[in-house]
Amino acid sequence: MQRIQPESTQDIVDTVRTHAEARRPLAIEGSGSKSGLGRPVNAEMLLSMRGLSGIISYQPDELVLTAWSGTPMREIWVALAEKHQHLAFEPAASALYGSGNEAGTIGGVLASNLSGPRRPSAGAARDHFLGFSAVNGLGEEFKAGGKVVKNVTGYDLPKLLAGSMGTLALLLEVTVKVLPAPEKQRTVIVPVPDVVTGHRCLTTQLREAFEIDGAAFLPAAVAARSGIDLVRAPGSALAAMRLTGSPVSVADRCAALRAAVSLPSEELHSMRSEALWSEINEVTPLQQAEAGALWRLSVPPASGAKIATALGQGEDWLMDWGGGRLWIARHNTSAEDASAVRKAVAAVGGHATLVRGPDSLRRAIDVFPLEAPPPLLKRTKAAFDPHGILNPGRMYRDL
Amino acid sequence: MLLMPAPDQEAINDRERIAAELAALLPPASVIAAPAALKAYETDALTAYRQVPLVAVLPASTEEVVRVLRYCHQRKLKVVPRGSGTSLSGGALPLADGVLVGLGKLNRILDIDFDNRCAVVQPGVTNLAISHAVADRGFYYAPDPSSQIACSIGGNVAENSGGVHCLKYGLTTNNMLGLEVVLIDGEVMRVGGRHFDAAGYDLMGILTGSEGLLGVVTEVTVRLLKRPPTARALLAGFASSEAAGEAVAAVIAAGIIPAGMEMMDKPAVAAVEAFVHAGYPLEAEALLIVELDGTAAEVDELMARVKAIAEQKGATSLRISQSEQERLVFWAGRKAAFPAVGRISPDYLCMDGTIPRGQLPLVLTRMAELSRQLGLRIANVFHAGDGNLHPLILYDANKPGELDTAERLGAEILKLCVEVGGVLTGEHGVGIEKRDLMPTMFNEIDLAQQMRLKCAFDEHQLLNPGKVFPTLHRCAEMGAMHVSGGKVPFPDLPRF
Numbered sequence: 001m002q003r004i005q006p007e008s009t010q011d012i013v014d015t016v017r018t019h020a021e022a023r024r025p026l027a028i029e030g031s032g033s034k035s036g037l038g039r040p041v042n043a044e045m046l047l048s049m050r051g052l053s054g055i056i057s058y059q060p061d062e063l064v065l066t067a068w069s070g071t072p073m074r075e076i077w078v079a080l081a082e083k084h085q086h087l088a089f090e091p092a093a094s095a096l097y098g099s100g101n102e103a104g105t106i107g108g109v110l111a112s113n114l115s116g117p118r119r120p121s122a123g124a125a126r127d128h129f130l131g132f133s134a135v136n137g138l139g140e141e142f143k144a145g146g147k148v149v150k151n152v153t154g155y156d157l158p159k160l161l162a163g164s165m166g167t168l169a170l171l172l173e174v175t176v177k178v179l180p181a182p183e184k185q186r187t188v189i190v191p192v193p194d195v196v197t198g199h200r201c202l203t204t205q206l207r208e209a210f211e212i213d214g215a216a217f218l219p220a221a222v223a224a225r226s227g228i229d230l231v232r233a234p235g236s237a238l239a240a241m242r243l244t245g246s247p248v249s250v251a252d253r254c255a256a257l258r259a260a261v262s263l264p265s266e267e268l269h270s271m272r273s274e275a276l277w278s279e280i281n282e283v284t285p286l287q288q289a290e291a292g293a294l295w296r297l298s299v300p301p302a303s304g305a306k307i308a309t310a311l312g313q314g315e316d317w318l319m320d321w322g323g324g325r326l327w328i329a330r331h332n333t334s335a336e337d338a339s340a341v342r343k344a345v346a347a348v349g350g351h352a353t354l355v356r357g358p359d360s361l362r363r364a365i366d367v368f369p370l371e372a373p374p375p376l377l378k379r380t381k382a383a384f385d386p387h388g389i390l391n392p393g394r395m396y397r398d399l
Numbered sequence: 400m401l402l403m404p405a406p407d408q409e410a411i412n413d414r415e416r417i418a419a420e421l422a423a424l425l426p427p428a429s430v431i432a433a434p435a436a437l438k439a440y441e442t443d444a445l446t447a448y449r450q451v452p453l454v455a456v457l458p459a460s461t462e463e464v465v466r467v468l469r470y471c472h473q474r475k476l477k478v479v480p481r482g483s484g485t486s487l488s489g490g491a492l493p494l495a496d497g498v499l500v501g502l503g504k505l506n507r508i509l510d511i512d513f514d515n516r517c518a519v520v521q522p523g524v525t526n527l528a529i530s531h532a533v534a535d536r537g538f539y540y541a542p543d544p545s546s547q548i549a550c551s552i553g554g555n556v557a558e559n560s561g562g563v564h565c566l567k568y569g570l571t572t573n574n575m576l577g578l579e580v581v582l583i584d585g586e587v588m589r590v591g592g593r594h595f596d597a598a599g600y601d602l603m604g605i606l607t608g609s610e611g612l613l614g615v616v617t618e619v620t621v622r623l624l625k626r627p628p629t630a631r632a633l634l635a636g637f638a639s640s641e642a643a644g645e646a647v648a649a650v651i652a653a654g655i656i657p658a659g660m661e662m663m664d665k666p667a668v669a670a671v672e673a674f675v676h677a678g679y680p681l682e683a684e685a686l687l688i689v690e691l692d693g694t695a696a697e698v699d700e701l702m703a704r705v706k707a708i709a710e711q712k713g714a715t716s717l718r719i720s721q722s723e724q725e726r727l728v729f730w731a732g733r734k735a736a737f738p739a740v741g742r743i744s745p746d747y748l749c750m751d752g753t754i755p756r757g758q759l760p761l762v763l764t765r766m767a768e769l770s771r772q773l774g775l776r777i778a779n780v781f782h783a784g785d786g787n788l789h790p791l792i793l794y795d796a797n798k799p800g801e802l803d804t805a806e807r808l809g810a811e812i813l814k815l816c817v818e819v820g821g822v823l824t825g826e827h828g829v830g831i832e833k834r835d836l837m838p839t840m841f842n843e844i845d846l847a848q849q850m851r852l853k854c855a856f857d858e859h860q861l862l863n864p865g866k867v868f869p870t871l872h873r874c875a876e877m878g879a880m881h882v883s884g885g886k887v888p889f890p891d892l893p894r895f
Contacts, residue, residue, distance in 0.1 A: 061648045062755050062786070084654055113596065124596050126604055127573045142848045143841070146822040148753045149566070150785040152559045152608050153823045153833075153840060154867070155849050156572065159604025163597060180654035203514055209537070209625045211693070249697035256694075300593035302514035324595055351598035368599045371590060376582070379855035380600055384848070395599060 001027065001044060007051040009133075009141065009172050015047060016170065016389075017139025025389045028166040030070055030105030034097035034112055038165050038394040039367050040359055049107055049170065056173065060085055063149050064130065065178050069107025069171040076106055086181035089125050090116025094282040096294070096355060107171045113163030116281040117214040117242070120301075120321050126162035128177040134161065134169035137385025147175045160380075165368075166391045167399065168384040182244035186254045187214070187268040187276055190241075190261055191234035195219065195312075195319070198239040199305035201261060202322045205241060206301070210257045214242030214277055215322035217304070221315035222285040228272050242277060280320055283327050292333040293357040295341055297326040299350035310344050333357055335364045342369060368395055400803065401489075401831050403450070403865045406496035410453060410476060417476065418454045421498070424466040429504070431455040440481065440499050444546070445489040445832055447748070447802055452479065452493035459504040461579065461587060461617040468615065469585030471498055477861050478583070480611040482522060482554030485546040487749050488830025490558060490610050490866060497864075500615060502553050508532050509618070515593045516623050517576050522553020522616045526560075529621060538623040541568035544826070545734055553616040559608030561826030563659040563733070564690075566784035568624070570826065572607040577620035580606055580613075583857045593620060605852070610828050611863040613856040627692035630658065631702055632729045635709040636683030636716035640664060643685035644759040646712040647783045650689065653708065655701055659690040660784035661733050664763075667740065667778040667791070668732075674739035677732035680716040687783065688729055736780045737791070744776070744793035748805050752816030753825035756786040765815055766790060773808045775801070787825035788816065814839050829867045837869050846870075851877050 006012045019026050025043035029035060031050055049070040056066045060083040067076060073091060080086055091114045093103035103109075115124035131145025144157035161168060192198040198217040206215055218226070220237045231238065243253045258265050268276060279285060286294060299307050304323020311317070316329035330337055338354065338361065345352045351369045354362065370377070374396075381388070381399045388399065410417070418432035431437055432454045441449045453476075458464045471478050477497035484491050493499045505521035511533060512518065518529055518540070526547040530539040543562035544550055550560070556578065561570045568574070577591035590603045597603060606613055637643040643662055650657065663671065663679075663686045672679045679686055687709070691701045702719060709717060720726035732739075740747050754762055763779070770777045776793045790812055794805035813823050813833060817840050823833045837846060846868065853860065854874035864871060 061652050062757060119595060123573055126601060127569065136848060140844050142845045144845065148755055148786055148821050150561060150753050150787045150825040151822040152826055152828055155852060156604055156608045159601045163601055180656060207513055209628050246697060246700060248700045249694055252694050252696045298594040298596055300515045321595065349592040350594040353598055371598055372602050373586065373588060377600060383851040383855040
């Protein structure tokens with residue numbers, strides 16, 4: 001594939017327009033850190049957004065940051081950390097979606113709507129994406145949303161662009177909501193005999209007012225692969241619950257939560273707690289798995305144990321979001337196995353995305369399940385990219 | 400005065416037959432065609448605009464909504480969806496040639512699911528009824544628009560409503576898991592469910608806040624949150640809006656995100672105090688209410704920090720709620736601000752711009768100048784935490800020309816919001832009220848892109864036409880509309 005890296009918005013507009021006129025498809029990428037996510041793109045030319053980089057404006061008091069879409073996440077994290085702020089949806093720096101242990105660019109994070117363990121309490125990338133300028137598939141530059149934290153003017157296009165994998169428009173300038181980073185964190189870990197007990201523990205405590213902002217379950221084999229001594233020590237499966245906030249508040253809630261849990265528990269403090277949630281966010285324990293296909297499931301949280309029992313093989317799986325997100329490694333990479341996964345999920349409501357798998361499988365199936373009527377999805381795509389030149393095939397087979 | 404698209408005379412002439420045909424599709428009592436009965440639907444909370452609809456229907460199930468929309472689609476009849484009719488932007492203003500679809504009969508809570516921390520409700524359920532239904536278990540639904548006692552959840556979805564707690568807990572869109580909508584051709588679409596996030600294109604995200612232009616909501620799955628064990632509020636008076644604004648910025652800079660942070664100016668405080676006697680300091684130029692929630696220890700700690708900030712920024716009076724009853728009294732004033740202003744002026748227009756908070760002193764100064772120039776008073780209430788302004792423009796509709804002046808003043812204020820880096824609407828929606836101001840924020844290409852998305856859902860533009868967009872192009876034109884150099888092919892097309 002040929003590769004071009006325009007250095008200005010005008011270059012990008014011109015490039016897209018030329019390709020639109022010639023009906024020549026373009027593959028779009030930020031830094032390529034998520035190139036393994038989605039279906040292989042049918043294009044001969046790759047347009048890298050890496051040339052459009054840098055923070056344009058950061059106003060901590062206004063809780064907004066505006067940057068060019070090709071800005072590396074690491075640059076954004078450094079700027080936010082200086083002001084004790086963060087992106088509350090916890091985008092991961094993970095080798096999961098492509099090559100290298102890369103966090104990628106802010107544009108890539110938004111275009112794939114990534115989020116971490118804090119998603120149930122703080123929202124996903126979509127919930128923090130306030131506004132943008134972008135180039136549609138006709139080579140027209142347009143904008144939507146705004147640069148303030150509260151806005152309902154016009155259609156909420158940032159929501160639609162979040163998770164659209166570059167198939168609707170190329171993001172140029174993006175504005176995100178930023179928030180004060182919690183001062184402290186602690187994690188309560190509860191050794192449990194099995195997933196049913198562990199999941200029940202999470203469900204029960206999430207119904208209380210502890211403000212848990214991370215609720216995961218690690219099967220014994222997965223806990224044994226952790227880099228954290230206290231996580232390996234019990235030699236069993238674990239339920240883990242994170243508490244963040246001011247020091248007084250965290251200590252208070254931690255004591256109350258441990259008292260409420262009827263089983264013996266341990267506490268992980270700052271560094272160990274952070275390390276555990278990085279492992280969960282980056283799905284580190286499953287990256288060592290030999291399996292050929294890795295699935296990311298979003299299901300009703302109360303169904304977590306049921307789905308894990310039905311689909312978890314050889315304990316190569318991980319539960320987050322109190323049961324609402326499951327990462328499951330499968331050895332079988334056939335299309336039949338993919339339908340088995342989807343069938344199990346359909347029974348409880350939710351969806352399964354293939355996040356890693358051989359090209360053959362990624363071509364054979366819908367990597368992203370179809371949740372809406374295909375004709376409407378087609379018309380939505382055509383409203384932005386009528387000639388189908390932006391990342392064709394990446395998201396949906398015929399789009 | 401804002402104009403609506405010229406009505407289709409044929410539809411109006413055919414009114415009786417249309418009513419009869421609809422009555423064959425629904426229980427006859429659910430079709431309203433008598434002029435006296437139709438009058439009940441002639442306006443929403445933007446009462447300056449009134450229009451009796453062609454006919455009103457009150458479907459009681461998704462299936463009945465399907466039948467109505469399929470019929471309207473076949474006959475190419477315009478459709479205006481309506482929840483409780485509390486829109487401040489005219490979102491539910493009827494059309495003379497349009498069928499008004501009232502969703503009030505779809506008023507059941509279908510399921511409450513504490514293990515998944517969500518509730519499945521029909522669109523006509525009121526916002527507050529959801530919180531009431533789960534209160535005994537310590538849960539609530541977070542977004543709380545001032546009209547929450549009356550406004551429907553379906554309308555909240557259509558408008559992406561906010562409230563006083565959205566800095567910390569988000570708008571409607573951040574508190575939803577699933578939707579059932581009926582598209583204009585009668586197709587029923589379900590998106591989301593009890594799980595998080597879309598797998599593909601986030602159609603729930605785009606339907607939320609689409610102001611009834613993309614589909615009719617027939618079921619909503621909302622998230623339920625556990626009510627924090629403690630909430631306390633601080634009431635602080637300041638000698639100037641600048642000082643109050645600095646206190647707000649300092650709270651955020653200290654890393655504190657309060658559950659609510661509201662500001663009122665002197666005229667608003669005076670109106671409210673005369674109405675509810677909340678004990679607000681009448682001498683203050685600006686009043687702040689800061690609410691903190693969480694565990695008792697956390698609230699105590701943060702309250703001490705907020706109090707110190709308020710003192711440092713020169714607060715002239717300070718009170719901290721000592722009981723739940725006192726906290727509610729602090730809020731009673733703020734929540735009654737609109738009706739309180741209604742008592743001191745025959746009519747008022749409620750504006751809804753958002754600005755970067757740092758621009759507040761400039762915006763208040765320029766707003767005072769505009770108020771003097773145009774000779775109409777303004778009372779300000781302000782979601783200070785997120786920069787969302789609600790200037791209330793006081794006028795008397797019985798004085799010739801005063802509504803026009805009030806609208807002109809409102810438009811100038813909203814243009815000012817955009818000029819300083821803000822937006823036209825923070826939570827009330829564009830509706831008809833801000834429709835003609837859209838070009839101050841968006842250029843022709845931006846608007847054309849949004850209209851093409853509208854066409855993907857509603858090719859014949861039958862759903863709520865005349866709202867949000869200042870011009871109507873036929874979708875066939877939009878498809879061919881190739882914008883080059885910022886010029887569209889039909890720049891002279893008249894605006895209605």
